[in-house]
Amino acid sequence: EAGVAQSPRYKIIEKRQSVAFWCNPISGHATLYWYQQILGQGPKLLIQFQNNGVVDDSQLPKDRFSAERLKGVDSTLKIQPAKLEDSAVYLCASSFPTSGGLSSYNEQFFGPGTRLTVL
Amino acid sequence: RKEVEQDPGPFNVPEGATVAFNCTYSNSASQSFFWYRQDCRKEPKLLMSVYSSGNEDGRFTAQLNRASQYISLLIRDSKLSDSATYLCVGGTNYGGSQGNLIFGKGTKLSVKP
Numbered sequence: 001e002a003g004v005a006q007s008p009r010y011k012i013i014e015k016r017q018s019v020a021f022w023c024n025p026i027s028g029h030a031t032l033y034w035y036q037q038i039l040g041q042g043p044k045l046l047i048q049f050q051n052n053g054v055v056d057d058s059q060l061p062k063d064r065f066s067a068e069r070l071k072g073v074d075s076t077l078k079i080q081p082a083k084l085e086d087s088a089v090y091l092c093a094s095s096f097p098t099s100g101g102l103s104s105y106n107e108q109f110f111g112p113g114t115r116l117t118v119l
Numbered sequence: 120r121k122e123v124e125q126d127p128g129p130f131n132v133p134e135g136a137t138v139a140f141n142c143t144y145s146n147s148a149s150q151s152f153f154w155y156r157q158d159c160r161k162e163p164k165l166l167m168s169v170y171s172s173g174n175e176d177g178r179f180t181a182q183l184n185r186a187s188q189y190i191s192l193l194i195r196d197s198k199l200s201d202s203a204t205y206l207c208v209g210g211t212n213y214g215g216s217q218g219n220l221i222f223g224k225g226t227k228l229s230v231k232p
Binding site: 056 | 163165208219222223
């Protein structure tokens, strides 16, 4: 079974430039997540989609970050303009939605990530 | 205050040793807990879920103490291949639909020959 695909794998840009990342989740996974992982830290959720709707974007810096999942399948994350502190690995993950209930939780599968360096 | 706190390590242990990682969480909304493993320059992968009754998978045992808001992972008979960063994770659920994961910073384990 194919995993979560992400591209590009690496990106180097200068501050104030724009950059976009692409993610294709596992087939059938309605829930898609974008995480930011800064060196030495755990991943931090940026945005969560259920199909093409946003479930949680409370930690997305909306002045410079945007994300979309127009057809409810693949997704793009954009940074415009980039800052030095945006240097990180951007991880995409996907999962099946749960059937509900406080204890229900489906495993999130992560893609290989895009390593962004902002100079 | 960090929602999930872990000792970053590194833990340097010889092969065959038993090693324990601890983690505390402060978000009472977290309902589910997990340990993820992340190899150097790779993506995180689910190692195991954590239950109050304890969860054992081969050499790995995870435990949750909700009263103390404390999670543990025990690795017995360490192998060289266990060298990785272990991420303590809390999951939240919003009104019945799946929420998101809150990761700790991770504990780095290095198993030496």
